[in-house]
Amino acid sequence: MGKIFCIGQSAYDITIPLSGPIVENQKYRVEEKIECGGGPAFNAACLCGIWGADVCLISRLGQDEYGKKLHQTAEECGINVKYLIPDPDLETPHSYIFSNKINGSRTLFNFPGNPGKVDYRFPEEDVSVILSDGHEPEITLGAVQKYPHAFSLVDAGTCRESTLLVAEKVDYLVCSEDFACQYTGKKIDLDDWEACREIFHEIEQINGKYAVITLGEKGLLYRTCGEMRRLPAYPAKAVDTTGAGDIFHGAFAYGLWKGMQLIDILKLSSMALSLSVRRAGSQTSIPKLPEVETELKKYKINTK
Template identity: 60%
Template sequence: MAVVCVGQSAYDIVIPYDGELTENQKYRVRDRLECGGGPAMNAAYLCALWGEETSLISRIGDDDYGKKLKKILREAGVDTAHLVEEDGIETPYSIILSNTGNGARTIFNFPGEIRYRQYTYPKLDVSVILSDGHLPKLSIGAIEEYPSALSVLDAGTCRESTMEVAPYVDYIVCSEDFARQYTGKAMDLNDPGLCREIFSQIQSINRKHAVITLGEKGLLYEEDGELKHLPAYPARAVDTSGAGDIFHGAFAYGLARKMSLEDILKLSSMASAISVESLGGQSSIPSLDLTERKLKEQER
């Protein structure tokens, strides 16, 4: 059984800093980290690193960044046969300012030119499809191509392409930002009625399963009709880049391994918590052994 991830690949340039940035000032940069990025790519990298057969459907340019991304993916064991290299366009890339004092990051994303062309799907026995919403037609096509597979949407922001995919998936795993943008309401964990109202509105999009991630406040999910709150695991945040991507990758892995929803969420939360303690997105993805060991330590 395999995992197929559909969506964005990007090359990340992470610049760490400490303190506030002021306009019209010059800052001397001494350190930087370059690594893979993009929600679908990071999720695919994690699944392959953790031993799951994984294929990535995405687009890159036929340039230096594209070649570097391909090398990164192949070294992790991701099937890149369906990674489309577009001639004459730039590979999507991001410049990320990461505040090492509090882990916050500011992202300048260069998405590259989108060309609509014919993509093909892997000839695999697929058990899980993960879409980040960036390639909606391909994501919906994958759900139709593999009707027995479970499908997950990484809903980071409430944009048109994300909403195009949302009604078709089995699991909407969305951020607090998405929930606020979609419902127009801010989450307050001290108001159970409001939390239930917001959660129900998100769940009504696909009428199946939903999870709302809340960063350092944990997450909300439903089990046996009861809305539950899972607190976040403690972490000293240095860089939150890719934390959501890593959460979704671990979620897809857990579905592929037929874990219970509670265990999937604990695994995903721990992987995400570990990742924020170091710089970068793809470069901060923890091993499965480390993630499971940290989980056992936390639950003693």
């Protein structure tokens, strides 16, 4: 097996759990905070490394304290960091996250830094899977061209121009419900199955290959044997949903790397997500692979 290349954003997350939603003009006494690695590409790479995959992170880390902490965390998670994007003037991206302990929802403030232009040169490697979060579109498209035999996957959380550029070229477009609604201008209503089919078809047309639309607690939509189907979500009492989508996509990339069938990849990814939202933090909520496999044996989830 070749390597997994995770391309995109790394960020340092500072999560503050609250006992309810943020209220304007309210003063909060903070008695707890969680600091850990974050960012879509970083979290996905951490999962792949923890699960034993041969994974490399292609991302920007500054030379500041946040960058140093992320570098150390990446190595501890088993990530190969020798292909990081050189950007010595970058302030490492970081996020302040307020999580609602009652329902697990979160409000995120991200400081993306000011990345400069780089002339990135790809290594001569055997690459099996390319996962992109859309934050480094030029580098991602270069990787897809450089490694034509690798499976390519985009984590499309929001419908930005950079994400669409990548989405058009990948094998697997795995997008959020928000992305699908932003792109099509239509709301997904599972009680209107024909309308769901139309939305799904529009998303499929972006890359002309495989598409998946994740729906949070409502599960996800995918196509098999020519028919669109829904895979329900695994039950979970959410504590913090930060990084859950990143973990889903990391597990998806791992499944591609292992040569799994699509439905098995979707179940693996869904269970990894389910376990992650039961814990606080983003990178710190990544479940171990044996835990995911054990939980999968307890549930028989049928597609609809």
